[in-house]
Amino acid sequence: MMAGRYQTAFKLYPYKKVAAQASGKIVRHPVVIVGGGPVGMTLALDLCQRGTPVLVLDDHDGVGLGSRAICFARRTLEIADRLGFGAALLDKGVRWEVGKVFYGADKVFEFNLSPEAGFKAPAFINLQQPYFEKFAVEQIRKEQAEGAPIEIRGCNEVVSVEDRGDYVRLCVDTPDGEYELEADWLIACDGARSPVREMLGLSFDGRVFEDNFLIADVMMKADFPPERWFWFEPAFEGAGQSALLHKQPDDIWRIDFQLGWDIDRKAELEPAKIRARVDAMLGPDAQYDLEWTSIYTFQCRRMEKFRHGSVLFAGDSAHQVSPFGARGANSGVQDAENLAWKLDLVVKGLAPQSLLDSYGEEREHGADENILNSTRATDFLTPKSDMSKIFRNAVLELAGKYAFARTMVNSGRLSVPCVYDGLSLNGDDELEGPHISRVGASCPDAPYDGAFLLDAFNGDFTLLAINAEVPELVEVDGICVNSIRIEKPDDALAVRYLGSQKSAVYLIRPDQHICARWPVYNEAKVRAALNHACGRE
Structure with missing residues (x-):
C-alpha cells in the first residue's frame, strides 16, 4: 500500500503521560470511547456538548492512513453541522449531485440525487476521511477551550478489557508502559477488526464476497466534472468487471477496479501494473501521481447485538458493508448520533439504562437495511451464474432506452437516512401528513x-x-x-x-x-x- 501524504498528516493528539500513569491510581470515567475515527470523534463531540464527560483512547496520535471513506451523505453533513464542523466539511469537500452509469463504452443513463431544492446540505460531498476526522477534532479542541468535559489520549492502545457487570476495567499500553482505568460505559468505535470485540469474544457474522477491488487514488489535473461515473464491463483494457471514478479535493481522483476473486494481490499492487490499468482508463498521455493504493474485498457482516451490558459497539466495529453505496461511515455517524442523546440521559439519571437497548434495536435495524442494499448491489455487480449475468446485462441494455429498467440497475444504492418504522420508541402518528x-x-x-x-x-x-x-x-x-x-x-x-x-x-x-x-x-x-x-x- 502506498500512503502518500496521509502517513504524517494531521497528528492532532500526540502522546502525553497522564497523572494516573505515575500514581498507579485506577480512575473511573463515565464514558470511554475506544477509537478516534469519524464515529468515535462524532460521538465524543456530541456527548461533550451535552455536558457528559468523555475520554477517547486511540492507538495513534492522529488520523489514519489513506483516504478510505470518501463520500459523506446529506444526513451526515446535517449531523456535523449541528455539532459545529459542517461548514468546514462543505468548504473542503467536492459537492456532487449527478451520477452517470456506463455499460461498455456507452452511457446508459444519468441520475440526480437532489432534484428538489430547499436543503442546506447537498446530497453528497466527496472528502477524504482524514479531513473529516481533522475537522471533528478541531471542533473538539474548540469545545475543550470553552471547558467542555472531553479528553483525547493518543498512542493509548487498549490491550485488555474486563466486563465487571456494572462497569468495565481496561488495561492501556503507552510509550511509558501500561496503566489501568475503569469506565461506567465503554463504546467500541475501533473498526472492522475491533480489538475490543475480539477481547470480549463476541462474534461478527455475515458474508464475505468472492471478489477483489483495487483502489487507486491518483493526483492529477483533469477537466472531468464532479460526478460519480460507474462502468459495467468497461471497454478500457484491464479494468475488470466494473470501474468507478470519483473526484476528491486537492486534485485527487478515486478510481476503483473490480479484479475478480483469484488474483495475486502482491502482483496487482505493483505500481507498474496499477499504472497500466489507469493509463488504459485515462489515456496514455494522462499525467498523474499514485497517492494511495489498496485491495479490498466486500464483506457484509454485523454483530448479533450492539449492546453487551456496559459495552456498546458503533460503526465498523458493529457492522460492515461494501463501500459501494457509501453506507459505511455514513451509517456509523448515524450510530453515534442515535447513541449520544440516549447515553447522555442515562449518565445524568434522566432515563433508565434500558433506553440503551433501543440503540441496539434501531441501529441493528439500520445495519440490516444497509446490509440488504449492499448485498443486492454486490450481487448485481458480480452475477453468481451465467443466467444472472444474462439478466443483468439485459437490464443494462434496456436501461439505455426505458426508464422502468433504470430502477433495476444497481451500482450501489447510495446512503439515505434510516427510518425507524414500527420500532419501540415511536409514539402516536395521528396526522395524515406527508x-x-x-x-x-x-x-x-x-x-x-x-x-x-x-x-x-x-x-x-x-x-x-x-x-x-x-x-x-x-x-x-x-x-x-x-x-x-x-x-x-x-x-x-x-x-x-x-x-x-x-x-x-x-x-x-x-x-x-x-x-x-x-x-x-x-x-x-x-x-x-x-x-x-x-x-x-
Whole structure:
C-alpha cells in the first residue's frame, strides 16, 4: 500500500503521560470511547456538548492512513453541522449531485440525487476521511477551550478489557508502559477488526464476497466534472468487471477496479501494473501521481447485538458493508448520533439504562437495511451464474432506452437516512401528513426564517408547531422540550410537513428523528410520547 501524504498528516493528539500513569491510581470515567475515527470523534463531540464527560483512547496520535471513506451523505453533513464542523466539511469537500452509469463504452443513463431544492446540505460531498476526522477534532479542541468535559489520549492502545457487570476495567499500553482505568460505559468505535470485540469474544457474522477491488487514488489535473461515473464491463483494457471514478479535493481522483476473486494481490499492487490499468482508463498521455493504493474485498457482516451490558459497539466495529453505496461511515455517524442523546440521559439519571437497548434495536435495524442494499448491489455487480449475468446485462441494455429498467440497475444504492418504522420508541402518528416526515423518519430540511429548519434545532427534544399553538417551553421530569412555532410556512416546508393538512405538531427527538405527530397540541399526549421515547413509562 502506498500512503502518500496521509502517513504524517494531521497528528492532532500526540502522546502525553497522564497523572494516573505515575500514581498507579485506577480512575473511573463515565464514558470511554475506544477509537478516534469519524464515529468515535462524532460521538465524543456530541456527548461533550451535552455536558457528559468523555475520554477517547486511540492507538495513534492522529488520523489514519489513506483516504478510505470518501463520500459523506446529506444526513451526515446535517449531523456535523449541528455539532459545529459542517461548514468546514462543505468548504473542503467536492459537492456532487449527478451520477452517470456506463455499460461498455456507452452511457446508459444519468441520475440526480437532489432534484428538489430547499436543503442546506447537498446530497453528497466527496472528502477524504482524514479531513473529516481533522475537522471533528478541531471542533473538539474548540469545545475543550470553552471547558467542555472531553479528553483525547493518543498512542493509548487498549490491550485488555474486563466486563465487571456494572462497569468495565481496561488495561492501556503507552510509550511509558501500561496503566489501568475503569469506565461506567465503554463504546467500541475501533473498526472492522475491533480489538475490543475480539477481547470480549463476541462474534461478527455475515458474508464475505468472492471478489477483489483495487483502489487507486491518483493526483492529477483533469477537466472531468464532479460526478460519480460507474462502468459495467468497461471497454478500457484491464479494468475488470466494473470501474468507478470519483473526484476528491486537492486534485485527487478515486478510481476503483473490480479484479475478480483469484488474483495475486502482491502482483496487482505493483505500481507498474496499477499504472497500466489507469493509463488504459485515462489515456496514455494522462499525467498523474499514485497517492494511495489498496485491495479490498466486500464483506457484509454485523454483530448479533450492539449492546453487551456496559459495552456498546458503533460503526465498523458493529457492522460492515461494501463501500459501494457509501453506507459505511455514513451509517456509523448515524450510530453515534442515535447513541449520544440516549447515553447522555442515562449518565445524568434522566432515563433508565434500558433506553440503551433501543440503540441496539434501531441501529441493528439500520445495519440490516444497509446490509440488504449492499448485498443486492454486490450481487448485481458480480452475477453468481451465467443466467444472472444474462439478466443483468439485459437490464443494462434496456436501461439505455426505458426508464422502468433504470430502477433495476444497481451500482450501489447510495446512503439515505434510516427510518425507524414500527420500532419501540415511536409514539402516536395521528396526522395524515406527508410520508417523508412520518414517525420514525429523520426530519427533512426546508427553508425557514431566512435560513433552514434544521438550524433551529439545538440537539434537545423539540416541538415543531405549524399553524398551531404550543407552549414556548415544556419540562417533563427534568427534560426540557423547546418549541418552534411557524405560521405561513414556505412552500417546501409545507409540502414536507403539512401535506394536505392545515396544522401539525411534531415531537422531535434530539437526533432529529420524529417520535410523534398530531394535528394539534395536546399536553398529555406530548408528555406521554416524550416519556415513551426516553424509556420512562
